[in-house]
Amino acid sequence: MTIAEIKTEFYNAITNCKTVSELQDLKVKYLGKTGELTAVLKSIKDLPAEERPSFGAKVNELRKEMESCFGQRAELLKSEEMQRRLREEKVDISLTSYPRRGALHPVTLVEREICDLMIAMGFEVLSGPEIETDYYNFQALNIPEDHPARDMQDTFYVTDSILLRTQTSAMQARLMERKNPPLKVVCPGKVYRSDSDASHSPVFHQIEGLVVDKNITLCDLKGTLEYLASHLFGANTKVRFRPSFFPFTEPSVEVDVTCSNCGGKGCSLCKGTGWIELLGAGMVNPVVLENCGIDSTKYNGYAFGIGMDRVAMIKYGIPDIRLFFENDQRFLKQFSK
Ligand code: PHE
DSSP, X not given: OOHHHHHHXXXXXXXXXXXXXXXXXXXXXXXXXTSHHHHHHHGGGGSOGGGHHHHXXXXXXXXXXXHHHHHHHHHHHHHHHHHHHHHHTOOOTTXXXXXXXXXXXXXXXXXXXXXXXXXXXXXXXXXXXXXXEHHHHTGGGTOOTTOGGGGGSOOOBSXXXXXXXXXXXXXXXXHHHHSOSOEEEEEEEEEEOSOOBTTBOSEEEEXXXXXXXXXXXXXXXXXXXXXXXXXXXOTTOOEEEEEEEETTEEEEXXXXXXXXXXXXSOOTTTTTSSEEEEEEEEEEOHHHHHHTTOOTTTOEEEEEEEEHHHHHHHHHTOSOGGGGGSOOHXXXXXXXO
């Protein structure tokens, strides 16, 4: 290569050079011990003696020119790289202070929806303590100590007689003791059981319904639940009662609704049955009324307890109850309206 060729090639290469490390490589390529310019300088020995001084001078001139180019280019690239890093690695300390829009928790959405529907039917909404006495959680509800029905609800005890309520039914006796019939109340809230898997959480949410009045029938209960289910899951939703047992209701029923996913044909959500078990209910056991000082020959009533997490899982197609308690923003913000 001639000096002129090297010069042209060098200028092209250096203008295309984008990083400090590329520039370093280029410097080795031209000015290094085995570099292009060094090779040209070595070829001086093949020239006639009289041409050597001027040739040597030209090469040295080019070397100086290149060195100064490298210097300038290096400065430029370094400052560009610094600018880029400042841009890219900038920590935006204002980020967390953005007022981000929150969303209501899916269980809160369900709770509000159910309460609104119950209020429309004339129910009051009340709440009660989560740390409860054994009396209200069990004994007043016709579940004495050592009653086998206690096995169904693995209980967190605080002391021998104080516990984390296992059911919002604990509110039934509190309500009946405090107020004379007629009573028409729902009590939403947290309940606790020592249980944990994809469909059980140690804390979950129920809403208790309690009606005490004269001449209440199972039909009133069914009508109320049909109204509720058709608004929660769609107008065509059907409700069915299956016989069950709870010490505080007699008769007791397990209530199923037609699967909102398949409309009752059978799918994986309802395990092919077309029905989804939703809640426990029944006519208030006269023993419970009497425990609370209500004359069971004059008054009767019904009660029901709905698992609100379960309603939310069905309504929103959520496969694992634990998602409700992880507080993962990516999960929660999907429910913002
Ligand atoms: N408390 C019951 C449960 O948690 C549900 C229920 C409430 C049953 C009211 C009957 C009446 O399983």
